[in-house]
Structures are given as structure tokens and as C-alpha cells.
Amino acid sequence: MKVLSNTLELCIETWDDPGDYPSGAGAGPLPSYDYVAGVDGSLRVELEESDIQGLHKTLFEDYILETVDPELWLDHVKVTKWNMVRVPVEGKQVYDLTAEDIDSSSWEPPSGPEEEYNPEDDYDYNEERG
Numbered sequence: 001m002k003v004l005s006n007t008l009e010l011c012i013e014t015w016d017d018p019g020d021y022p023s024g025a026g027a028g029p030l031p032s033y034d035y036v037a038g039v040d041g042s043l044r045v046e047l048e049e050s051d052i053q054g055l056h057k058t059l060f061e062d063y064i065l066e067t068v069d070p071e072l073w074l075d076h077v078k079v080t081k082w083n084m085v086r087v088p089v090e091g092k093q094v095y096d097l098t099a100e101d102i103d104s105s106s107w108e109p110p111s112g113p114e115e116e117y118n119p120e121d122d123y124d125y126n127e128e129r130g
Contacts, residue, residue: 007041034109039099040052047093076106
């Protein structure tokens with residue numbers, strides 16, 4: 001299988017707790033966190049002769065799941081079900097694949113950028129000079 005184009009990217013959203021509990025049970029809102037809401041974009045592939053022979057032994061979707069290179073996974077997010085649409089290209093087997101279901105259980109949000117060092121933060125302006 002030859003990858004012709006890859007525009008897959010993670011769609012990250014942030015969950016914010018509304019913090020509005022009528023019972024007053026909470027001491028305030030819970031911390032927000034980022035999560036993977038889905039995968040945008042598509043993967044355009046061309047099936048080669050060896051791929052077509054492999055298709056005779058298995059279902060197309062199973063073949064795609066087994067064949068797509070794990071390096072195309074996004075930040076430890078694995079596509080578990082693809083939507084496939086054939087692209088009309090004369091004499092070639094070309095398909096656009098979009099993610100329908102994903103497994104993002106191994107995904108962790110990236111740590112934020114390291115704060116820039118500011119030497120003034122080390123100086124105590126309240127300290128008396130002698």
C-alpha cells in the first residue's frame with residue numbers, strides 16, 4: 001500500500017467543569033483537562049497488486065487496519081475503524097480513509113512549554129539592604 005497523502009491530525013478539546021452544583025457538594029470546579037475528541041483529515045492510499053491479492057483472504061477493512069503503518073498513528077492514538085471512499089483514478093485502486101473510531105487510551109496531553117527563566121524572579125524586593 002502506498003500512502004499518497006496524509007492530512008490526519010488530532011482534534012483536541014478541553015473539558016471544563018461547570019462547577020455549578022446545587023447541593024454545594026463540591027468545593028469548586030474540578031480541574032480542566034484536554035482529551036482527544038477525534039481525528040480530522042484523511043489518508044489517501046493506493047493499493048498495489050500485492051495488496052489486492054491480500055484482500056482476497058480477508059475483509060477490506062480488516063486488511064486496512066492490519067496494513068496501515070503504525071507510524072501514521074497520531075501521538076499514540078490508533079484508528080480502530082476507517083471510513084473508506086474509492087477515488088476514481090483510471091487504472092488505479094485509490095481510496096480516501098477517514099477515521100471513524102479511535103483508541104486514544106494511550107494518549108497523554110503534551111506538557112506545556114517550559115517557562116522562560118527570568119532572573120528578576122530570583123530577587124527578593126522586600127529584602128532589606130544593609
